Amino acid sequence: MSNTPTTYSLKIDLELRQRAQSAFPNGVYGHMNAASLSPAHPQFFARAEGGRLWDVDGNEYIDFMCSYGTNLLGHHHPKVDEAARRQQAIADCTTGPSALMLELAETFNNKVAHADWTMFAKNGTDATTICVMTARAQTGRNTVVLATGAYHGANPWCTPAAKGVTEGEKANQITYTYNDVESLKQAVEQAGDDLAAVIVSPFKHDVFEDQEWPTDNFAKTARALCDQKGAALILDDVRCAFRFTTGSTWETIGVLPDLCAMSKSVANGYSLSVVTGNDKFRTGAGEIYVTGSFWFASVSFAASLATIEAIETEGAIDKMHSAGSLLRQGLEELAGSYGFHLRQTGPVQMPLVLFEDDPMWEKNNFFCAEAARRGVYLHPWHNMFVCAAHEERDIREALERIDGAFSALKKQFG
Numbered sequence: 001m002s003n004t005p006t007t008y009s010l011k012i013d014l015e016l017r018q019r020a021q022s023a024f025p026n027g028v029y030g031h032m033n034a035a036s037l038s039p040a041h042p043q044f045f046a047r048a049e050g051g052r053l054w055d056v057d058g059n060e061y062i063d064f065m066c067s068y069g070t071n072l073l074g075h076h077h078p079k080v081d082e083a084a085r086r087q088q089a090i091a092d093c094t095t096g097p098s099a100l101m102l103e104l105a106e107t108f109n110n111k112v113a114h115a116d117w118t119m120f121a122k123n124g125t126d127a128t129t130i131c132v133m134t135a136r137a138q139t140g141r142n143t144v145v146l147a148t149g150a151y152h153g154a155n156p157w158c159t160p161a162a163k164g165v166t167e168g169e170k171a172n173q174i175t176y177t178y179n180d181v182e183s184l185k186q187a188v189e190q191a192g193d194d195l196a197a198v199i200v201s202p203f204k205h206d207v208f209e210d211q212e213w214p215t216d217n218f219a220k221t222a223r224a225l226c227d228q229k230g231a232a233l234i235l236d237d238v239r240c241a242f243r244f245t246t247g248s249t250w251e252t253i254g255v256l257p258d259l260c261a262m263s264k265s266v267a268n269g270y271s272l273s274v275v276t277g278n279d280k281f282r283t284g285a286g287e288i289y290v291t292g293s294f295w296f297a298s299v300s301f302a303a304s305l306a307t308i309e310a311i312e313t314e315g316a317i318d319k320m321h322s323a324g325s326l327l328r329q330g331l332e333e334l335a336g337s338y339g340f341h342l343r344q345t346g347p348v349q350m351p352l353v354l355f356e357d358d359p360m361w362e363k364n365n366f367f368c369a370e371a372a373r374r375g376v377y378l379h380p381w382h383n384m385f386v387c388a389a390h391e392e393r394d395i396r397e398a399l400e401r402i403d404g405a406f407s408a409l410k411k412q413f414g
């Protein structure tokens with residue numbers, strides 16, 4: 001595919017989308033409903049390899065969503081897939097867990113600085129929910145303090161939509177503004193003697209808005225307030241864990257949570273989420289009842305062990321940093337050459353790219369559509385991800401294709 005869209009067609013995708021309208025409520029549901037993106041973004045994909053994917057019409061994309069973050073090492077990482085295949089041939093879902101569960105928990109307990117114990121589940125929402133339940137069980141209190149606009153999953157207590165949720169399910173929550181220390185203090189004050197937990201994201205990675213790394217003051221204040229009140233500091237590391245260090249992301253800024261929810265990247269696409277906690281919250285974690293039919297399945301444990309080893313031995317974190325830096329710099333230069341100004345925020349491994357003077361994301365929607373037509377999958381308002389399989393030549397090829405998208409944008413928006 002060149003940087004001019006010649007063969008791009010979404011014929012099969014369109015047919016499938018039409019069928020999906022009756023097969024599912026509202027077409028495809030949840031965050032992967034492509035209806036919120038441009039018509040040039042396909043809904044259905046057929047194949048993936050490394051940092052690339054192919055839609056059902058055979059169009060190839062250099063993929064900067066990386067499956068919304070589950071693809072960290074690249075699709076079909078040989079060692080991860082081999083470990084999963086080997087375990088699949090032995091056993092996956094059994095009447096009780098295999099010893100791999102223990103080996104993996106010990107791995108997390110060794111690698112994650114605050115972790116004295118570990119629990120496993122399947123989705124990020126399971127993990128954030130376990131953290132909140134554990135904090136409540138341990139403290140005997142109800143109120144959780146969380147940042148306005150932060151996403152913690154799709155259970156009734158945290159889903160962003162109001163429909164289908166009772167007031168009671170959203171009760172006992174007070175919000176603060178990320179990085180605003182005064183608002184955090186006020187929320188904690190308001191919770192009074194009922195504060196069970198403060199929940200923080202490793203950095204502000206909300207949709208539509210510039211991303212913000214936490215200030216030192218904000219992170220340390222959150223830790224100090226929880227210590228003063230005997231509440232849990234919960235880090236929702238579902239999106240970020242293992243992209244910055246093989247531990248919880250706030251280890252990079254020297255602040256340890258009591259409880260941490262991880263998922264997305266910890267098993268390179270195999271379904272697994274993880275809760276790590278310290279001894280102060282061990283009793284509470286033991287008192288709640290949480291489980292799932294698939295939570296003890298061994299293939300994901302095998303994949304996770306291989307993923308963690310590969311992240312460490314293959315320098316995956318440095319690779320993502322290099323790829324992300326090259327992409328950021330290349331986008332900046334290209335945008336400048338066409339007279340556009342970008343706002344690129346967040347860490348380079350998880351970039352959010354917005355245009356200045358584009359309050360309704362019109363330029364960005366157009367730009368991302370043109371990029372898709374040229375074989376680069378970009379997102380106009382969600383943070384993106386690079387993976388360790390994005391090599392320098394992939395980024396350079398992506399930038400060449402993106403050059404055509406800027407050129408089309410220039411013609412459209414001057």
Ligand SMILES: Cc1ncc(COP(=O)(O)O)c(C=O)c1O
Nearest residue numbers: 123124125151152153236238239
């Ligand atoms: C920060 C954060 N927390 C929680 C979740 C929920 O994870 P899951 O969709 O696996 O339930 C997500 C998912 O995107 C997330 O980004």
